[in-house]
Amino acid sequence: MHGGIAILGLGLIGGSLLQRLKGHNVIGYDTDPAARAVARQAGFTVADNTSQAVAIADLVVAAVPLPALPALLAELGTAARPGAVITDVASVKGPVGEWVRGPVRYVGGHPMAGTERSGFAAADPYLFNKAAWVLCLEADTDPTGWLELAAVLTTIGARVVPTTAAEHDDVVARISHLPHLLAATLAGAAADPLAQTLAAGSFRDGTRVAGTRPELSTAMCQANAAALDTALAQAITALQETRTALADNTLETLFRRAYDIRKNWPSTKTKTRKLDPNAADLRDQLLALGRQGGWLTEIEPGALTGEVPL
16 A cells, blocks of 8 residues: 555544554544644644545545444545545444445454543554454455555554454444443442442453443444344343353353353464465455454465464
């Protein structure tokens, strides 16, 4: 990717990416004048508007909250350079592709590196080190643009995970969005003064994401309502089975299974996988890599290097 990189939205994700790419031809923008001022004071190049930010960008990262994405993507349809690669960082992928307009190459993205904090002040240039960064591969995704974006992300230490939007939304409903609902429920169980006084480590860890701004959690969960409803139904069934296990004094089976899963996550043993970027079935190979829990670590002209958990 020879042109510039524009990062629109300078919150936790966008701000961290801007900081990580310092020294490259990168420019940021945020609709909040205060955020722009803070980023400029930190020594970064910041545009005054979207058009200025994307004028010379071959890659545009839309790092704005989900509710702001439809309007921004519509604007980029005319403001971005024809053929530019457009990506986003939203935690839901299904609806976003439908909002893209214009002669751009869209690749849905989602870095699995968020925290409960937000804003440029929360940004961390090392946020993406060894973090999974989903890049969606649909039937109409431009493979060259996908590889160009993947190359940028692997250079900042991210693990690029190929998947489809539908598969992504199903999985994150279970491992990201459902925990937000469970954390909110658990936090509500400690509303009385005595409970808050006695609450300690397990309460703190189990409710961490309840500290996310409510409007962000709401937008995220509502945007993935269908998949989340399925995940929630499965969780309710599991809790009902847990209640039965409590009555039957068979909880150890539940805890032992959970212990094994948690103890072995994340996997520390992997096998290197090489892929040919010119292969006719590259998309199928990449999706197979993702379904096996694998990721790409390096993008070179003649070879793609990936890792698969053992």
